[in-house]
Amino acid sequence: MTGVKFVTSWSGGKDSALATYRAIQEGNTPAMLWTMFEKDQPHSKSHALPLEIVQAQAKQMDVPLMIRKADWAGYEMQFIDAMRVSKAHGIHKAVFGDIDLEDHLLWVQSMCAKVGMETYHPLWEEPRRKLLEEFIAEDFEAYVIVVNTKMMPAKFLGRRFTIELMNELEALGIDSCGESGEFHTVVVDGPIFKERIPVKMSETIEKDGYVFLKCELERETSTD
Numbered sequence: 001m002t003g004v005k006f007v008t009s010w011s012g013g014k015d016s017a018l019a020t021y022r023a024i025q026e027g028n029t030p031a032m033l034w035t036m037f038e039k040d041q042p043h044s045k046s047h048a049l050p051l052e053i054v055q056a057q058a059k060q061m062d063v064p065l066m067i068r069k070a071d072w073a074g075y076e077m078q079f080i081d082a083m084r085v086s087k088a089h090g091i092h093k094a095v096f097g098d099i100d101l102e103d104h105l106l107w108v109q110s111m112c113a114k115v116g117m118e119t120y121h122p123l124w125e126e127p128r129r130k131l132l133e134e135f136i137a138e139d140f141e142a143y144v145i146v147v148n149t150k151m152m153p154a155k156f157l158g159r160r161f162t163i164e165l166m167n168e169l170e171a172l173g174i175d176s177c178g179e180s181g182e183f184h185t186v187v188v189d190g191p192i193f194k195e196r197i198p199v200k201m202s203e204t205i206e207k208d209g210y211v212f213l214k215c216e217l218e219r220e221t222s223t224d
Contacts, residue, residue, distance in 0.1 A: 001120050005031035006093040007066075007086040009108075012049045012057055013185040014142045014161060015097030015123065015177075018135050020061075021192050022122035023095045030063045031091050034082045039071040047184045048146060048212045053199065056217060060193035076111065083117040092118055099123050099131065099179055128177040132166055140190035143201065144183050145213040151182040154211045158201055161185055186215060 001023070008020045010033040020030060035054050036045045043050050051067070058065035066085065070078040083094060094112055098105045098121045105121065112119050123131055135142075142161040147154050152174045159165050166176035175182055189196040198218035205212045 001093060002027040004093050005029045005091050006095045006120065007032040007034055007083075007091045008095045009097070010035045010054070010057070010065075011047050011097070011184070012044065012054050012187060013047055014132075014135055014140065014187060015099065017097075017140060017142075017187040017190060017192060018131060018138075019095050019097040019122045021138065021140075021190070023120065024192065026122075028093070030061060030095075032064050032066055032086055032089065033058050033061070034066045034068065034086070036075070036078065036082075037067055037069045039069045039074065045070075046146070046181075047186065049186060050216060052217050053186065053197070053215055056197045057187070057193070060195055060197060062194065079111050080114055083112055084115045087115060087117055092116075093120050094118070095120050095122065097121075097123055099128060099177065100125055101179060128175070128179060129166070132161075132177060133163065136161070136163060138191055140187055141196070142185040142187045143199075143213075145186045145201070145215055146184040147211050148182055148209065149211055150209045151180070154204075156183065157204060157211050157213050 006023055006028055008030055010016050038045055055065060066082060068078040068082050094117050096108055109119050144156050144159045147157045169176040188199050199215050200218040201213050201215050203214045
């Protein structure tokens with residue numbers, strides 16, 4: 001794929017950021033970011049990011065942001081609607097950060113096919129570790145903000161995503177990519193952003209076997 005406009009399925013984390021970066025490096029143009037939020041909550045699904053963080057990411061990429069809200073029952077309908085709106089804006093390719101989970105890939109492809117949207121998976125079937133090393137080598141900055149405590153220790157919450165962290169996780173037998181939902185990240189800097197996003201991480205919240213790190217934009221304090 002080269003020379004086309006695309007919409008990115010944007011979680012705000014490392015995989016969607018690297019997929020977007022690769023698509024841009026291949027000569028394509030991000031025309032829209034699309035993020036799914038919880039139906040009755042002020043934060044995104046899975047990554048639990050507040051709207052202001054996702055808006056800041058879109059602003060630093062200079063790309064319009066489209067938000068959809070859904071519970072799991074309504075997810076498919078909202079997904080298809082987001083793709084339909086993208087097509088109405090002249091966007092015919094959708095970029096996803098899937099790596100090697102074929103069931104999800106096939107689901108995404110079938111949903112997009114319903115509205116004639118083509119899918120593109122820049123990371124597909126590449127070694128997980130290789131992708132992560134590329135992410136770090138390209139100077140992306142990301143932090144662990146959600147941990148599934150049934151799959152890994154809560155102590156990794158808040159850690160910057162580095163080679164050292166990957167080694168620690170792998171030494172414990174934990175997938176350092178988090179591809180099975182072990183953890184989620186937020187990206188605050190990297191080559192796709194004009195400037196670093198100042199994020200403040202504060203209290204932790206525990207719910208249903210997960211621990212979340214509350215994230216918000218860091219406000220400039222007046223010196224007057």
